[in-house]
Amino acid sequence: MSHGGSTKQFFQANRLSRSRARGASHGRESRLRPVLLSICLVWMAFGQSNAQAGVQAGAPIDLEALRGRVVYLDFWASWCVPCRLSFPWMQSMQDAHAADGLTVIAVNVDRERAAADRFLQQFHPQFDVRFDPEGSLAERYKVQGMPASMVIDRHGVVRFTHIGFRPIDGAIYERQLRELLAEK
Amino acid sequence: MQLKPRVRRPAGPDMRRRLMAASCALLGASSARSQAVAGSGPAPNTWSIDTALAYYHEDGRIQAIEPVVNVLKDFGDGETVGLNLTFDALSGSSPNGALPSRSVQTFASPSGKNLTDPSKLYTTAPGQLPVDPHYHDQRLAGALNWQLPLTRVTQATLGGKMSYEHDFFSVSGNVSIAEDFNEKNTTLSLGVNDEYDTLHPIGGTPVAGSDYTLFEKTAGKTKNGAGVLLGVTQVMSRRWLSEFNLSADRFTGYLNDPYKIISIIDAAGNTTGYEYERRPDERTRKSAYLENRVGWDRASAGLSLRYMTDDWQIHSETAQLHLRWWIDSQDKYFEPSLRWYRQTAADFYSPWISAANQNSTAYASSDSRLGAFHALTFGLKYGEKLADQGNSAGGEFSARIEYYQQVTDGHFDAPGSLQGLDLVPGLKAILLQIGWRF
Amino acid sequence: MKANRMIWILLLPAAVLASGCSSIGVKPWQHDLLAREDMRLTNDSLDTAIDDHLYFSKEASSGGRSFAGGGCGCN
Numbered sequence: 001m002s003h004g005g006s007t008k009q010f011f012q013a014n015r016l017s018r019s020r021a022r023g024a025s026h027g028r029e030s031r032l033r034p035v036l037l038s039i040c041l042v043w044m045a046f047g048q049s050n051a052q053a054g055v056q057a058g059a060p061i062d063l064e065a066l067r068g069r070v071v072y073l074d075f076w077a078s079w080c081v082p083c084r085l086s087f088p089w090m091q092s093m094q095d096a097h098a099a100d101g102l103t104v105i106a107v108n109v110d111r112e113r114a115a116a117d118r119f120l121q122q123f124h125p126q127f128d129v130r131f132d133p134e135g136s137l138a139e140r141y142k143v144q145g146m147p148a149s150m151v152i153d154r155h156g157v158v159r160f161t162h163i164g165f166r167p168i169d170g171a172i173y174e175r176q177l178r179e180l181l182a183e184k
Numbered sequence: 185m186q187l188k189p190r191v192r193r194p195a196g197p198d199m200r201r202r203l204m205a206a207s208c209a210l211l212g213a214s215s216a217r218s219q220a221v222a223g224s225g226p227a228p229n230t231w232s233i234d235t236a237l238a239y240y241h242e243d244g245r246i247q248a249i250e251p252v253v254n255v256l257k258d259f260g261d262g263e264t265v266g267l268n269l270t271f272d273a274l275s276g277s278s279p280n281g282a283l284p285s286r287s288v289q290t291f292a293s294p295s296g297k298n299l300t301d302p303s304k305l306y307t308t309a310p311g312q313l314p315v316d317p318h319y320h321d322q323r324l325a326g327a328l329n330w331q332l333p334l335t336r337v338t339q340a341t342l343g344g345k346m347s348y349e350h351d352f353f354s355v356s357g358n359v360s361i362a363e364d365f366n367e368k369n370t371t372l373s374l375g376v377n378d379e380y381d382t383l384h385p386i387g388g389t390p391v392a393g394s395d396y397t398l399f400e401k402t403a404g405k406t407k408n409g410a411g412v413l414l415g416v417t418q419v420m421s422r423r424w425l426s427e428f429n430l431s432a433d434r435f436t437g438y439l440n441d442p443y444k445i446i447s448i449i450d451a452a453g454n455t456t457g458y459e460y461e462r463r464p465d466e467r468t469r470k471s472a473y474l475e476n477r478v479g480w481d482r483a484s485a486g487l488s489l490r491y492m493t494d495d496w497q498i499h500s501e502t503a504q505l506h507l508r509w510w511i512d513s514q515d516k517y518f519e520p521s522l523r524w525y526r527q528t529a530a531d532f533y534s535p536w537i538s539a540a541n542q543n544s545t546a547y548a549s550s551d552s553r554l555g556a557f558h559a560l561t562f563g564l565k566y567g568e569k570l571a572d573q574g575n576s577a578g579g580e581f582s583a584r585i586e587y588y589q590q591v592t593d594g595h596f597d598a599p600g601s602l603q604g605l606d607l608v609p610g611l612k613a614i615l616l617q618i619g620w621r622f
Numbered sequence: 623m624k625a626n627r628m629i630w631i632l633l634l635p636a637a638v639l640a641s642g643c644s645s646i647g648v649k650p651w652q653h654d655l656l657a658r659e660d661m662r663l664t665n666d667s668l669d670t671a672i673d674d675h676l677y678f679s680k681e682a683s684s685g686g687r688s689f690a691g692g693g694c695g696c697n
């Protein structure tokens with residue numbers, strides 16, 4: 001992917017320099033370019049500052065201590081509507097399989113604790129809830145959508161990664177959990 | 185849904201990011217799909233109902249009452265089905281296109297066949313804008329919308345609309361597809377729509393450009409429209425969302441207003457007659473639209489801009505700004521809004537036809553909606569969350585008021601006795617609305 | 623030359639945006655404000671539909687945001 005990207009970048013750089021050379025003869029073009037470039041700089045400023053936000057050192061999940069158990073690591077937020085489906089499901093998984101070795105850890109990524117607390121008051125989860133307001137854990141585990149979950153087997157290997165939670169996913173994910181719980 | 189661990193995407197060097205952002209800006213990002221990111225909307229697998237009742241009143245002209253209901257079913261996996269029903273009833277006085285005059289004017293209602301049957305006539309006093317005082321119309325419209333996710337990053341939408349009035353029937357369909365990129369920060373959409381309308385004007389369709397007093401009427405007419413929309417939605421930052429659309433549409437067929445006439449004025453300013461308007465049978469429009477939303481903890485703002493141009497030589501600019509202020513821990517809000525609009529006149533727009541030119545077969549219309557004017561809307565909305573009904577998104581009550589004013593642009597050199605009269609007076613209107621969402 | 627430019631403007635967006643705009647945006651867990659209901663684009667709101675119908679019947683422009691509205695036989 002990076003090779004394809006740099007070819008495109010080279011191609012674009014050449015096109016930019018060629019059109020700049022022709023720029024003088026196109027009055028409307030030359031008026032537009034500074035405007036577009038300044039818009040571009042503003043966009044970049046925003047984009048850069050936000051892409052870097054939250055990349056800080058944070059305490060990772062201590063998977064060593066959980067060796068021997070199957071871990072369902074979930075990332076959720078109060079503003080994540082599908083999380084309203086995944087929470088009851090995670091609770092029922094905890095209830096059904098904790099004795100067999102399942103540990104559910106739900107990491108919250110809300111910036112404000114109050115919003116997370118309101119959500120928790122509605123669902124009263126009995127499983128482990130952690131808080132990651134800076135997003136450093138989410139960054140470390142490369143969350144690519146919300147909600148996101150990783151299923152880690154008894155040897156600490158990430159076996160499944162899920163993005164999103166739809167009504168039909170509960171049954172499919174449970175099958176995966178049973179599969180890993182059956183392993184020794 | 186992934187069954188394998190995700191491959192790590194390599195981070196690019198700074199220079200590469202700068203060049204790519206630059207080329208991105210040069211092309212100008214835009215999009216049409218609403219950002220239904222895992223956030224707003226009803227809780228998954230539920231119904232939500234949105235209703236509103238609007239009352240519209242124009243100073244001295246039309247008033248309308250419009251109840252609307254929108255029902256949405258969310259299946260929880262991104263698939264939604266929505267049904268919208270709108271009814272409106274209009275009544276009051278509607279300008280018939282003729283010009284004010286220094287003498288009394290007599291017109292026949294659309295169902296009239298001559299100017300002698302007193303039950304179908306209405307008169308306009310000297311100096312007043314001619315309006316049909318018995319205008320009334322009811323419209324019932326329904327729309328069905330189906331959103332279907334094809335993959336985690338692709339969504340298709342199918343929609344159909346039908347609208348029924350006693351003299352007009354419209355049916356249209358639309359299809360669009362949207363694709364997400366860059367971890368859903370960018371969405372590209374493409375949509376097409378098609379519309380088919382049939383008109384059965386009361387009293388029959390007048391022959392375009394014909395003498396009003398001859399009451400030459402023909403059978404019903406049709407018109408057809410097709411449109412395409414290309415858009416990009418881009419998340420600019422945690423607080424800022426941007427959408428840019430390019431769209432074009434083309435209508436062909438009967439595009440006249442069958443109830444509008446144009447006054448024929450001689451050099452002394454007397455009205456010597458009237459003729460029915462005549463518009464081209466084709467209209468192509470293009471528009472560019474940019475919308476921005478910026479959010480803070482207790483407030484948000486939206487700014488949208490639209491530029492439209494068509495082959496009738498109408499160009500328009502629209503700018504709309506609204507600010508939402510949350511009060512009382514995000515349960516209540518105020519939302520003032522401002523809209524500015526300006527359009528140029530169609531090349532065949534003319535408030536009157538001079539008697540010297542009356543036998544020309546050129547296009548002509550005095551419909552003020554095709555004239556040059558600017559308009560301002562001031563609005564204020566209040567909303568408050570209702571107690572949780574079990575539907576996690578919560579309900580909302582809202583009330584809104586808007587004041588709309590249209591001011592004619594340009595100056596008309598009125599001949600003779602018409603000098604001193606306000607020939608194209610503009611319009612003032614108020615909109616009141618209350619709504620509930622469950 | 624003009625046709626050439628038009629082609630680039632029409633074809634490049636999809637390709638460039640997919641890779642070129644990858645530096646603009648936020649991480650998936652940073653959509654808190656964007657998820658708020660007042661941060662949705664105006665396409666879906668009932669207010670917008672009512673306003674659009676009003677402006678469609680009083681002005682010569684319509685749509686641009688979703689599709690050209692029709693239904694009252696005006697314009």
